[in-house]
Amino acid sequence: xxxxxxxxxxxxxxxxxxxxxxxxxxxxxxxxxxxxxxxxxxxxxxxxxxxxxxxxxxxxxxxxxxxxxxxxxxxxxxxxxxxxxxxxxxxxxxxxxxxxxxxxxxxxxxxxxxxxxxxxxxxxxxxxxxxxxxxxxxxxxxxxxxx
Amino acid sequence: xxxxxxxxxxxxxxxxxxxxxxxxxxxxxxxxxxxxxxxxxxxxxxxxxxxxxxxxxxxxxxxxxxxxxxxxxxxxxxxxxxxxxxxxxxxxxxxxxxxxxxxxxxxxxxxxxxxxxxxxxxxxxxxxxxxxxxxxxxxxxxx
Numbered sequence: 001x002x003x004x005x006x007x008x009x010x011x012x013x014x015x016x017x018x019x020x021x022x023x024x025x026x027x028x029x030x031x032x033x034x035x036x037x038x039x040x041x042x043x044x045x046x047x048x049x050x051x052x053x054x055x056x057x058x059x060x061x062x063x064x065x066x067x068x069x070x071x072x073x074x075x076x077x078x079x080x081x082x083x084x085x086x087x088x089x090x091x092x093x094x095x096x097x098x099x100x101x102x103x104x105x106x107x108x109x110x111x112x113x114x115x116x117x118x119x120x121x122x123x124x125x126x127x128x129x130x131x132x133x134x135x136x137x138x139x140x141x142x143x144x145x146x147x
Numbered sequence: 148x149x150x151x152x153x154x155x156x157x158x159x160x161x162x163x164x165x166x167x168x169x170x171x172x173x174x175x176x177x178x179x180x181x182x183x184x185x186x187x188x189x190x191x192x193x194x195x196x197x198x199x200x201x202x203x204x205x206x207x208x209x210x211x212x213x214x215x216x217x218x219x220x221x222x223x224x225x226x227x228x229x230x231x232x233x234x235x236x237x238x239x240x241x242x243x244x245x246x247x248x249x250x251x252x253x254x255x256x257x258x259x260x261x262x263x264x265x266x267x268x269x270x271x272x273x274x275x276x277x278x279x280x281x282x283x284x285x286x287x288x289x290x
Contacts, residue, residue, distance in 0.1 A: 030268065031268045031271065034268035034269065034271070034272055035268060035271050035272040035275055052268055052269050055268075056268070109252065112256065113255060113256060113259045113266075113271065114259075116256045116259040116260045117259040117260065117263035117266060118263070119260065120260050120261070120263065121260060121261075123256070123260050125178060125179040125182040125183055125199055126182065128179060128183050128256065129182060129183040132183060
């Protein structure tokens with residue numbers, strides 16, 4: 001089981017409480033599709049992803065980015081049981097969406113960059129460490145039910 | 148995933164904007180790496196102080212960015228320009244090449260915190276490719 005200190009919990013809940021999901025979600029997902037273009041394979045039905053501008057202005061991608069970020073809410077609310085909380089989502093990503101779990105790390109790195117850009121110098125090494133630990137636990141839980 | 152002309156132009160354009168802060172970027176990135184990825188401390192056990200902002204970290208961060216600057220200036224021939232550094236990392240320092248990815252990530256995070264407007268997704272992909280190419284050149288002499 002993952003152990004969280006009081007400080008780590010505070011850092012995570014504080015970042016999420018000040019998060020504008022409508023802004024950060026689309027930015028993180030579109031960045032992922034631009035920086036790691038092979039991730040576009042999962043979004044064939046989402047319309048025009050032909051270039052960076054198209055991706056950045058694609059409303060389907062934006063909506064999906066918001067959805068993904070709200071998915072992280074579940075982890076924030078259940079930090080002591082992230083593995084169980086994501087069991088169903090893990091099955092979904094494996095059995096229905098067929099997402100290569102390596103992609104979870106790519107998206108989480110892009111989310112980290114977007115949060116870093118938003119927080120500037122406030123994104124201290126300590127906060128980065130906690131944030132990345134949180135995302136690593138989420139990524140692991142999402143890959144757990146693959147077989 | 149080799150660097151296209153567009154990538155090289157994007158890297159040089161970004162570098163032009165951030166190079167004045169190279170020392171600060173290096174110090175921050177290295178300090179971050181040592182605290183966020185504590186296993187990297189194993190390479191610096193000879194330093195009296197490994198905390199972010201300490202003198203050895205600042206000095207070494209500056210050195211690392213000097214290497215990045217060199218790579219940007221000779222972006223058309225990374226293999227040759229980083230040959231000597233590759234030999235040092237391979238034979239002298241024996242740094243596991245997996246760590247190049249870790250430091251690259253920290254450099255990218257720092258640039259995002261310091262230059263949020265300039266570090267667009269387009270600049271990000273070019274820099275990511277460039278740092279990967281530089282890491283590959285640094286690994287050249289390992290085996």
